[in-house]
Amino acid sequence: MNDWQIKDTSLSSRLFLGTAAYPSPETLQKSIEAAQPGMLTVSLRRENAAGKGQDFWNIIKGFNIPVLPNTAGCYGVVEAVTTAQMAREIFETNRIKLEVIGDDYTLQPDPYGLLEATEKLITLGFEVYPYMTDDLVLAGRLVDLGCDILMPWGAPIGSGRGLNNIYALKQLRDRFPDKTLVVDAGLGAPSHAAAAMELGYDAVLLNTAVAKAGDPALMAKGFADAVNAGRAGYLAGIIAPQEKGAPSTPLLDKPFWHQTND
Amino acid sequence: MNIILNGDAHTLKTAQNIDAFLQDQGYNGKLVAVAMNGAFVPKSTYASTTINDGDKIEIVAPMQGG
Numbered sequence: 001m002n003d004w005q006i007k008d009t010s011l012s013s014r015l016f017l018g019t020a021a022y023p024s025p026e027t028l029q030k031s032i033e034a035a036q037p038g039m040l041t042v043s044l045r046r047e048n049a050a051g052k053g054q055d056f057w058n059i060i061k062g063f064n065i066p067v068l069p070n071t072a073g074c075y076g077v078v079e080a081v082t083t084a085q086m087a088r089e090i091f092e093t094n095r096i097k098l099e100v101i102g103d104d105y106t107l108q109p110d111p112y113g114l115l116e117a118t119e120k121l122i123t124l125g126f127e128v129y130p131y132m133t134d135d136l137v138l139a140g141r142l143v144d145l146g147c148d149i150l151m152p153w154g155a156p157i158g159s160g161r162g163l164n165n166i167y168a169l170k171q172l173r174d175r176f177p178d179k180t181l182v183v184d185a186g187l188g189a190p191s192h193a194a195a196a197m198e199l200g201y202d203a204v205l206l207n208t209a210v211a212k213a214g215d216p217a218l219m220a221k222g223f224a225d226a227v228n229a230g231r232a233g234y235l236a237g238i239i240a241p242q243e244k245g246a247p248s249t250p251l252l253d254k255p256f257w258h259q260t261n262d
Numbered sequence: 263m264n265i266i267l268n269g270d271a272h273t274l275k276t277a278q279n280i281d282a283f284l285q286d287q288g289y290n291g292k293l294v295a296v297a298m299n300g301a302f303v304p305k306s307t308y309a310s311t312t313i314n315d316g317d318k319i320e321i322v323a324p325m326q327g328g
Contacts, residue, residue, distance in 0.1 A: 018328030028326075043327025044295070046268040046320065049288030053323030057293060060324070070327045078300055085302035086295035086322055157328070207328030 002228065004038075004202070006149065006180055007127060009066050009095075011038035014197065015227045016068065016182065017220065018207020025059060027216050032063055035210070035220035038203065041068045041097060044087055068129060070097035075110075077117045084121055096121060097129045097151070097184075097205075107157045111138045115145065122146045131184050134168035139176060150179055151205065154196065155186025158208040162192035166199070173200045190219075190226030197230025198238060263315035277315070280308040284321075294323050 004011055017037035022028040032040065040060060047053045060067065069087035074080035077100065084096045100117050102110025109131050115138075118128050122145060130142050134152040142150060152172060155161035163169060164186065173181055183196040184205040193204045204227060213219035251257060265272050267287075278286070280296055280303060296303045297320040303311055313319065 018326075020326035020328045022326075041327050043325045044322040045325035047289075047292070047294055047323030047325075048268070048321075049292070051323055053294075053325055054292055056326060057324035072327055082297050082300060082302050083322075085304075086297060089295045089302075089305060090293055090322075090324060 002038075002231075011066065011203075012036065013038035013224065013227070014203040014231055015193070015224050016041065016184075016203055016205035017210065018205070019056075019060065020207055021211040022216060023211075025056070028211075029059060030217040031210055031220040032065070034217040035224045037065060037224075039066050039068045039205075041070055041205065041207065042091065043070050043072050044083060044090065066095075067091055067093065068095050068097050069093065070131075071099045073101070074099060075101050075113075077113050077120070080113070080117045081120050081124075084117075084126060085124070088126070094125060094127045095129060096126050097131060099131045109133060109153070111135065114138075115141055118142060118145050118147060129182070134165050134172060136168070136171055136175060139172055143176065143179060148179055149182065150176065151182045151184035153185040154183045154192060154204075157185040159186050160188025160209060161186050162188055163195055166195070169196070169201070170199055187223075190222040193223050194226040194230035194233070197227055198233045200234050203227075265313060265316065266318040268319070268321060272319075274313065277312050280311045280313065283313055283319075284308070287321075289321065292323065294321050296321055 002013055013036055015035055015037045016039040017035050018041045069091045071080040071083045074083055080100050098117055100110045100113035102108055114130055118130055121128050128147055129149050129151050130147055131151050132138055139150050155164045180202045182203045182205055183201050187193055187206045188209050196204050210216050210220045263274050299318050
């Protein structure tokens with residue numbers, strides 16, 4: 001149930017975990033061990049000669065888990081494309097989680113910049129994982145450009161609000177049954193991850209919900225279990241909700257049973 | 263000559279290529295990537311890319327990300 005693939009990359013889990021904002025490198029390590037994620041997101045920052053970037057990368061490399069570099073904090077197309085190119089050289093992967101932020105307050109992605117940057121990066125041979133809103137038309141345009149993976153937000157990054165628009169997320173799943181769909185951002189509780197997986201999403205990506213939890217490693221395990229539970233629920237076929245109650249225990253031959261008039 | 267390195271003013275005695283610049287600045291052997299004036303500079307072109315007065319250099323390394 002958990003072994004799957006995105007293109008040529010074999011993944012062992014449907015939970016993608018961010019590596020930022022943990023209280024310490026040790027907590028990050030313990031959280032990764034507890035989550036056993038299918039992918040780890042990483043980033044780039046300015047580095048001086050005495051910087052700590054190499055130490056961080058040595059920790060991540062030790063897990064031998066595929067990495068997904070991001071363009072976090074980019075507000076323009078040129079900036080995002082250049083960051084992606086630098087990430088490709090450093091992390092030696094064509095995968096890029098493309099973030100082009102359009103609004104400071106909500107960190108909502110800029111759909112126009114996202115499309116422009118996606119087109120350029122696909123031309124340059126990148127495998128684009130676009131961080132997007134849950135807009136159906138935007139998804140269609142990204143697919144037209146060649147995206148096989150779509151990553152709609154559940155809610156604003158770091159907000160912990162969960163799935164703000166289940167209807168829109170369900171529409172995306174129904175309309176793009178052959179694409180890899182990942183809910184990225186906004187999750188706070190393991191139940192949010194389970195809900196996304198029950199919709200038939202292929203994976204969830206989260207960071208803050210684990211990194212900022214009271215016990216990050218325990219929360220990582222909670223999310224891993226929730227992702228598995230949600231996936232099992234989706235595969236098993238969830239019953240349709242009914243208006244009326246229906247007894248689960250057969251009533252025929254129950255002691256003192258009698259036929260009622262209706 | 264004056265350049266901007268990672269957003270800060272920086273002085274160089276002479277124009278030099280990126281290979282030499284990285285060595286002089288202590289980045290030798292470190293995993294970094296470089297952009298100049300907003301454009302990516304592939305590692306394979308470090309030796310043939312000269313830093314000139316007024317150039318803006320960005321040097322980045324792996325970092326935590328979500």
